[in-house]
Amino acid sequence: MLTRHEANTRGRDFFVGDLHGQYCLLQEALQGVDFSTTEDRLFCVGDLIDRGADSLDCLKLAFMPWFHAVCGNHEDLAWNxxxxxxxxxxxxxxxxxxxxxxxxxxxxxxxxxxxxxxxQLPLAREVAIDGRKFGMVHAEPPIDWLRIEEADRDSLIWGRSRIQQSDETPVVGVDAVVVGHTIVERPLTLGNVHYLDTGAFSTGRLTLVDAKELLRW
Known part of the structure; x- marks a missing residue:
């Protein structure tokens, strides 16, 4: 259900939106920030696969020590x-x-x-960054992060009620939560929930953001 990560004392942390088989876009984005696979970490909101021809290459990223994703609804669809x-x-x-x-x-x-x-794809991850606590799920977090392990699985990977209602109520028990699943024209923040899926498979825009930049958002 939940994997926790201690602070990265060697390098930087990044979050990235839904990949959907866009392996080349990801590599370009990583090169653009001089990503180091020995020092930096990349946290992905899930949906590594589907709609893109390089889905298998994206799925194999799950085995890389610097790559940390959660399970998305498309991984769920595929396994079913x-x-x-x-x-x-x-x-x-x-x-x-x-x-x-x-x-x-x-x-x-x-x-x-x-x-x-x-x-390698839990439903949720929790990351310590600069003394703050970041949560990450694919679609919709519970209202209380401290109860994440009791959360409804379908909501975590399929839910859209928060964004459909433009609900800006902060998730308690965590400083920020990063999600994907719902395509937005540009990164969107509701309360302390950050939406990063900018539709890479259809728009060519893959959002990759330094975690410290999210703190400023």
């Missing part, structure tokens, strides 16, 4: 599809929502890598 099998309604739902890349990547190979990657 594999569990129910080709031809099932879950499989068709995945295909409709951008899972077609699996045909070129190989069904059996993708299933193997996804199953292993899911063990």
């Amino acid at each position: 599809a594999f569990c129910d099998g080709e031809g099932s309604s879950a499989w068709e739902l995945w295909m409709i929502n951008g899972g077609g890349w699996v045909i070129d990547s190989g069904v059996n190979e993708t299933r193997r890598i996804l199953q292993a990657a899911l063990s």
